[in-house]
Structure formats: C-alpha cells, structure tokens
Amino acid sequence: MLTKKGKYGLKALVHLARLPVGQLAFVGDIATGNNIPKKFLDAILGELRNAGFVQSRKGKEGGYRLARPADEIKIGHVVRVLDGPLAPIPCASRTRYQRCDDCNEATCQVRHLMLEVRQAIAEVLDQRSLAEMRDIAGDDDLSAALKIQA
Amino acid sequence: MTGRANSTLPNSIIIVGGGASGVVLAAHLLKAPNPDLRVTLIEKRPHFGQGIAYSTLLSAHVLNVSAAGMSAYADDPGNFWRWLLERGLATPEQAPVYAPRSVYARYLKELLDELEARETGRLRLIREESLSIAPTGSGVEVALANGTSVVAHLAVLATGHDEEPGAGHGHAIRMGSEADTVLDPEDRVLVLGTGLSMVDSFLSLEQRGHRGEIIAVSRRGLLPSPHRKGNPIKLDVADIPLGTQLSYFVGWFRGLIREHQKAGIDWRDVVDGLRPFNQKIWQNWPSSAKRRFVEHTKAWWDIHRHRMAPEVYGRVTEAVQSGRIRLVAGRVVGITAGDEFSVQVQSRHTQNIETFNVARIYDCTGIARDISTTSNSVVRSLVDRGLARPDPLRLGLDVSDNCEVIAGDGTVSANILAVGPLTRGTFFEIDAIPDIRMQCARLGKRLLG
Numbered sequence: 032m033l034t035k036k037g038k039y040g041l042k043a044l045v046h047l048a049r050l051p052v053g054q055l056a057f058v059g060d061i062a063t064g065n066n067i068p069k070k071f072l073d074a075i076l077g078e079l080r081n082a083g084f085v086q087s088r089k090g091k092e093g094g095y096r097l098a099r100p101a102d103e104i105k106i107g108h109v110v111r112v113l114d115g116p117l118a119p120i121p122c123a124s125r126t127r128y129q130r131c132d133d134c135n136e137a138t139c140q141v142r143h144l145m146l147e148v149r150q151a152i153a154e155v156l157d158q159r160s161l162a163e164m165r166d167i168a169g170d171d172d173l174s175a176a177l178k179i180q181a
Numbered sequence: 182m183t184g185r186a187n188s189t190l191p192n193s194i195i196i197v198g199g200g201a202s203g204v205v206l207a208a209h210l211l212k213a214p215n216p217d218l219r220v221t222l223i224e225k226r227p228h229f230g231q232g233i234a235y236s237t238l239l240s241a242h243v244l245n246v247s248a249a250g251m252s253a254y255a256d257d258p259g260n261f262w263r264w265l266l267e268r269g270l271a272t273p274e275q276a277p278v279y280a281p282r283s284v285y286a287r288y289l290k291e292l293l294d295e296l297e298a299r300e301t302g303r304l305r306l307i308r309e310e311s312l313s314i315a316p317t318g319s320g321v322e323v324a325l326a327n328g329t330s331v332v333a334h335l336a337v338l339a340t341g342h343d344e345e346p347g348a349g350h351g352h353a354i355r356m357g358s359e360a361d362t363v364l365d366p367e368d369r370v371l372v373l374g375t376g377l378s379m380v381d382s383f384l385s386l387e388q389r390g391h392r393g394e395i396i397a398v399s400r401r402g403l404l405p406s407p408h409r410k411g412n413p414i415k416l417d418v419a420d421i422p423l424g425t426q427l428s429y430f431v432g433w434f435r436g437l438i439r440e441h442q443k444a445g446i447d448w449r450d451v452v453d454g455l456r457p458f459n460q461k462i463w464q465n466w467p468s469s470a471k472r473r474f475v476e477h478t479k480a481w482w483d484i485h486r487h488r489m490a491p492e493v494y495g496r497v498t499e500a501v502q503s504g505r506i507r508l509v510a511g512r513v514v515g516i517t518a519g520d521e522f523s524v525q526v527q528s529r530h531t532q533n534i535e536t537f538n539v540a541r542i543y544d545c546t547g548i549a550r551d552i553s554t555t556s557n558s559v560v561r562s563l564v565d566r567g568l569a570r571p572d573p574l575r576l577g578l579d580v581s582d583n584c585e586v587i588a589g590d591g592t593v594s595a596n597i598l599a600v601g602p603l604t605r606g607t608f609f610e611i612d613a614i615p616d617i618r619m620q621c622a623r624l625g626k627r628l629l630g
Contacts, residue, residue: 081426081428081429082422082425082426082429083425083426083428083429083467083469083470084425099467103424103467104424105423105424105465107423108422108423108424108425108465111419111421111422111423112422112425112429116417116419116420117419117420118419124419124420125414125415125416125417125420126416126420126437126440127420146417149417149419150417150418150419152419153417153418153419157418157423157465
C-alpha cells in the first residue's frame with residue numbers, strides 16, 4: 032500500500048528530477064510546490080539520502096538534489112525504502128508480516144492472492160524509472176495523445 | 182526480444198571450454214528439439230567436464246555445495262542426488278552429502294557420454310586448445326592450436342577460471358601445477374588467501390604428508406564458515422530493498438539476520454534465503470555500491486555465503502588451533518627470492534611488517550583477476566583486438582544481461598557470448614553449478630526457443 036510518506040517522497044523526487052542536473056532545491060520550495068508538510072518532508076528526504084537516492088548540502092546555499100540520474104532510479108526501489116516491502120495489504124509481506132486479528136494466514140485465500148499481487152506490483156514499479164514517471168503526461172495531455180493515436 | 186528470434190535460429194554453436202560450465206551448457210542446448218542443431222564442445226584438457234574445479238583426485242576435496250544442489254539441469258534439481266543414490270555412492274539418510282569433486286567429475290563425464298551416444302550428429306567433441314575467435318560474415322571462426330579451425334553461427338566462451346596465478350609478484354605458484362615440485366615435509370610454506378582455495382591447498386598438503394607450518398595471508402585473515410543443515414527462509418523480491426546505497430542494504434540485511442536469530446533461526450538460512458535474488462540485487466546496485474561491496478564487504482559476504490562441509494571445517498580449525506596453520510591478516514608488501522623466499526607482510530591491525538621465510542608460495546587468492554592479463558589465449562586475443570573488454574569493476578568480461586560479449590567500443594556482439602565465471606561482472610555470483618545451470622538454461626531458451 033502506498034502511504035502518504037511514499038507518495039510525498041515520489042513527488043519530491045519528481046520535483047528534483049525536473050531541475051537541471053546538479054542544481055539544488057530548497058526543502059521549503061519542494062514542500063510548498065507539492066503541498067507537503069515541511070517537517071514531514073525533512074524526514075522523508077533524510078531517509079532518501081540514507082538510501083543513496085538524494086544528496087544534500089548544508090548552509091545558505093544548501094538543499095537537495097538527485098544523487099543519481101533520474102533514469103537510474105526505479106520507483107519500486109524508492110517505495111521500498113519509504114514504505115517497506117511492497118504489499119497491497121499488511122499481511123502480504125514476508126519480512127514485515129503483520130498478522131490480521133480476524134483471520135488465519137495459513138488458510139486465508141485473500142492473503143494468498145495478495146502475495147501474488149505484490150509480485151505484479153514489484154514487476155511494474157521496478158521497471159519504471161523516475162525519469163519515466165516525471166515524463167508521464169497529465170490527464171489532459173494523455174487524452175489528447177490517445178485521441179491522436181486513435 | 183532480438184531480431185534473431187524472428188529470423189532463423191542459430192543451428193551451429195561452438196562452446197569454447199569443456200569444463201563444468203561448458204558441459205552444463207551443452208546439455209541445456211541439446212534439450213532443444215531442433216534436429217539440425219550442431220553443438221561443438223572444445224576442450225584442451227584430455228578430459229571433458231573437469232576444468233580446474235573438478236580435476237582433483239583427492240577424496241578430501243569435496244564439493245562446497247551439498248549433493249542436493251549440484252544437478253547439472255536447472256529443471257531437474259535432484260538429478261545428481263539420484264545419480265549418487267543409484268550408484269550406491271550415498272544413502273538417503275546421509276543427507277546432506279558433500280561428495281568428492283572427483284565423483285562430480287565422473288557424473289559430468291557420464292552425462293556427456295550419454296549425450297554423445299544419444300546425440301550422434303548433434304554433438305561433436307574436440308580435444309584441442311582454442312587460440313582465437315574471429316567474426317566472419319555469417320558467424321564465427323574458432324582457430325585451434327593444431328592449425329585447423331571450426332566455424333559456426335555463434336561461439337560461447339566457457340573458459341572458467343584462470344589457470345595461472347594472478348598474485349604473488351611472479352613467485353607464487355598454483356597447487357598441483359608443474360611448478361609444484363616435491364617439498365621437504367618440514368618446510369614452511371606461505372599461502373596467499375585464506376578462503377576455500379587455501380583450504381583445498383591445506384588438504385592437499387596434508388595428503389602429501391606435509392608437516393611444516395602453513396602461513397595463510399589475506400587482507401582480513403578470515404576463514405570461511407561451515408555448512409549446517411537448515412531451511413532457507415522464504416523471501417520475495419518485493420521484500421528486498423534494491424538499487425540503494427550499499428550501507429543501506431547492509432543495514433537492512435543485518436537487521437533481517439538479527440530478527441531471525443531472535444526467533445531461533447540460523448543466519449545461514451537468511452543468507453541462503455537471499456540467494457535467488459543475489460543477481461538481481463547486484464544488477465540493480467549503482468556502480469558506486471558495487472565498487473564498495475567488492476572493496477569492503479565481499480570478504481565478509483564470502484565467508485558466510487561460500488561455506489565448507491562441516492568435516493572439512495573441523496580439520497581446518499583443528500590445524501589453526503594446533504598452530505599448523507597460521508592465519509595472518511595483512512598485505513604482502515615484498516618478496517625476495519633466494520634459497521628461500523623472504524616474504525614481508527604488513528599487518529592489517531598493527532601496520533608492523535613481519536618477515537616470513539618460506540620454501541614455497543602458493544596462490545590461493547581465489548578467482549577474481551583482471552581479465553586483460555588473463556593467461557587464456559582466446560579471451561586475451563578478443564580483448565587485444567577490441568572484440569571484448571573487461572567489465573567496469575574488472576571482475577571478468579563485460580557482457581550484456583543476455584550473456585552477449587561487449588566489444589571495446591561498447592557494441593554488443595551478436596555471435597560471441599560467454600557463460601560462467603567470466604561473466605562475474607554482470608551476474609556476480611556465477612561460480613557455482615546452481616547459478617551456472619540457471620544461466621545456461623536461460624541462454625539455451627533464448628537462443629533456441
């Protein structure tokens with residue numbers, strides 16, 4: 032399940048991916064530009080830095096930038112760092128398994144199917160790069176593009 | 182995916198190197214029903230299926246993987262185990278069995294004999310040294326040492342590990358090579374490396390009745406761990422952080438081991454549970470993480486991941502305790518040759534230099550070696566002519582995810598491929614049969630459908 036944390040983290044990365052290579056962005060600017068509470072964003076960017084997706088510089092001229100080219104950063108990799116194992120429901124994970132109070136995991140068909148679903152999630156998210164996500168056109172552009180194709 | 186799949190399938194394939202990787206690849210290629218398929222296996226040694234790893238006759242040189250994991254076939258994991266049982270070489274209650282490597286060589290030989298008998302016309306064996314591979318208009322031509330050559334649509338390099346020592350300032354030799362002449366049993370010897378190859382050398386020396394001290398030197402002086410019966414934990418790719426910096430991954434993995442140990446699960450089960458994903462983890466790391474791993478973490482990883490049979494571990498630790506083997510963490514900074522070798526080793530911990538006078542220096546630094554200095558003629562000639570290049574970390578040859586050799590200018594070759602240890606830069610853990618058979622199965626499927 033993509034949490035708010037995961038969503039905010041991806042938005043912040045898209046923000047950074049739009050900047051010219053090497054240019055730093057202020058946390059305040061990323062926060063206001065994407066409607067993210069600044070304190071929360073500080074924590075998120077800190078985790079992304081620990082995982083090696085962004086770099087930071089301190090001081091007046093400081094800020095954040097991508098640590099690697101946007102086409103090398105895969106969305107699935109970022110989501111695992113922010114939200115933990117990819118899983119549609121909390122019980123469908125092997126390392127962060129959370130038992131449901133109201134069912135038996137050995138016989139729960141829902142969990143079995145969801146374990147399969149997470150493989151599909153990984154397949155999609157691990158194939159798509161931050162650069163691809165950045166370049167996804169908005170809804171309007173998309174419908175226009177579809178019309179042209181049709 | 183490639184254009185080839187749409188046009189015609191290659192129906193002649195040369196495998197350069199008839200050691201374990203070459204035989205396993207031939208077996209997987211011949212699974213294709215194509216009646217026009219021609220597989221030519223070229224090996225310079227008198228025996229196929231042995232290579233360096235399985236040519237030892239010493240019964241103490243056992244496989245480092247239990248018999249249950251050593252099948253030559255990716256889709257029939259129990260093949261070797263059944264073979265052992267059928268011949269009375271093991272009984273079911275003995276599992277896990279670490280069979281002598283000479284027995285494994287026999288398994289591969291029988292497998293190849295069977296293929297040769299069944300696949301008349303489709304499989305051809307040539308006992309000769311290959312010198313070079315040259316692209317032709319429609320494929321490749323492999324030149325042999327006897328002056329003849331063989332042509333095919335494509336060639337797959339399966340030349341395995343280097344035969345010549347890569348370390349030791351030109352003074353170290355390989356155990357069992359021609360230079361390894363008779364020693365005085367009381368002589369002190371020095372071994373470069375403290376891993377599984379050092380253990381093999383120790384066992385060989387024991388067998389010869391050698392009694393002198395063995396000084397084993399590596400950067401950290403670490404001995405590999407022993408195997409223990411267990412069940413690998415189950416993981417999905419969705420559980421594993423990919424593409425992060427190395428420190429983040431190591432932190433996650435240590436945490437995973439800690440949690441499982443708290444629940445009474447052995448660390449080996451966690452390390453082995455990660456195995457199906459090791460290639461994926463490696464391939465998704467940024468190059469900085471790969472480099473750091475090779476420099477700082479690999480030595481630790483290796484002693485936990487590449488383990489030895491419990492009985493062998495018992496013999497080695499006993500020898501360390503009794504002082505027969507002395508493990509030294511340090512770096513060789515100089516070697517002077519005279520009546521003896523005088524080897525200067527700088528300690529990792531104190532930085533002090535200690536000098537060891539030894540009768541012989543054995544190279545057991547393992548398998549990683551800069552490919553552009555390889556002693557293998559075919560590989561060297563490819564690199565020299567710009568048809569191949571070392572991978573960025575210089576662990577092997579640069580190849581694509583599809584095993585295609587990448588030329589000096591970055592061009593991906595359509596008809597020169599590689600499997601096994603040569604492809605370490607791309608596939609990382611590709612030295613052991615369980616990984617090599619997967620690679621061969623995938624390659625066979627891609628080439629022949």
